[in-house]
Amino acid sequence: MASDRGARSTKAGDTDDGGPELTPDGHHVIIGGRRWRATDPSIPDSFRQELVDELMAARRAVRAAESDARRRVQDAKTALGERGAPWWEEPAGEEFDERIAATIRALTRKRDGSSICPSDVARAIGGDSWRALMPQVRRVASNLADSDEIVVTQKGETVDIREVRGPVRMIRGPRI
Numbered sequence: 001m002a003s004d005r006g007a008r009s010t011k012a013g014d015t016d017d018g019g020p021e022l023t024p025d026g027h028h029v030i031i032g033g034r035r036w037r038a039t040d041p042s043i044p045d046s047f048r049q050e051l052v053d054e055l056m057a058a059r060r061a062v063r064a065a066e067s068d069a070r071r072r073v074q075d076a077k078t079a080l081g082e083r084g085a086p087w088w089e090e091p092a093g094e095e096f097d098e099r100i101a102a103t104i105r106a107l108t109r110k111r112d113g114s115s116i117c118p119s120d121v122a123r124a125i126g127g128d129s130w131r132a133l134m135p136q137v138r139r140v141a142s143n144l145a146d147s148d149e150i151v152v153t154q155k156g157e158t159v160d161i162r163e164v165r166g167p168v169r170m171i172r173g174p175r176i
Helices: 045-063 069-079 093-110 118-146
Strands: 028-031 034-037 150-154 169-172
Touching (some): 045 069, 045 093, 093 150, 118 150
Antiparallel strands (some): 028 034, 150 169
16 A cells, blocks of 8 residues: 555556556555555555555465454555545544544554553554544543453552553453
8 A cells, every 4th residue: 555646657457666556546546447445645654554564464364264354454455545534534423433442542552561551552643643643542442441442550559541641551451
């Protein structure tokens, strides 16, 4: 999924850099004559790579017939902006909340044994205006914590993200 919007090719299916052809608006890639939604180009490279790594691991899990594999693929593709609310539209509503939740789940799976910061999620999906998303990320994280999909900690202690002030970390919960 290319993020280089400037490269276009006259060859069918490829850009000059070897990536797939993009539609003129950059919203879709064309592979084998079919249009697929492109990855959100505003995702910083380090987060994009983590999400792509999680997507590839999830696809391997599908081949191995693991029980949660398809949900993992859905989460990674939603986090990358390839499913759900279109990344080029103003972020709002339940569909955008699902992208936040999918990004939290995908990053906590990828960093299993480690934690993530709510700002990691906001940076991954918010582009230059990530700070404005922090209240929404914290709200969605509180819902995931309520359903035991994540555990929110501060200084190593489990906390309620709705009540605590200051920096918190998120780790995989028992239901993810």
